[in-house]
Amino acid sequence: MPSAAMAIAVAKNVCGMLRGAEKPTHTASMAEMGAACVASTGRHFFRGSAATMTVFPVAPDYEKYPEYGRDLNLTFGEIGLAGHWMKSMLHYTFLYQAKMLPGWWLLPD
Known part of the structure; x- marks a missing residue:
């Protein structure tokens, strides 16, 4: 379960940064x-x-x-x-x- 939440946060951060975000905006804190x-x-x-x-x-x-x-x-x-x-x-x-x-x-x- 934590792996899926972290993977989703990483994917959203990659998409956001490809769209111009300066830094990661999504987190998945255990x-x-x-x-x-x-x-x-x-x-x-x-x-x-x-x-x-x-x-x-x-x-x-x-x-x-x-x-x-x-x-x-x-x-x-x-x-x-x-x-x-x-x-x-x-x-x-x-x-x-x-x-x-x-x-x-x-x-x-």
Whole structure:
């Protein structure tokens, strides 16, 4: 997730500078973005499992969140079947986008 946000910022900066901007105008600070990770195990739709994690912000901010550097309401981990379903959806969404099928650009990164 952070890689996609940084790539988008870089692409927008390159376009802007080709159009005459003096310096980059877009940013993608890891101190302002979150990330999610899904590690799936198994292939069965009802017996699969996955470990899912979210972190916000990616880079710890001890000024804003003094105790742990992260917002604990948005940082958590789970293990179970729902994560397996999420991984399947992400997998097929990625393949749909990679093949540039109709409406691929409307799907979130």
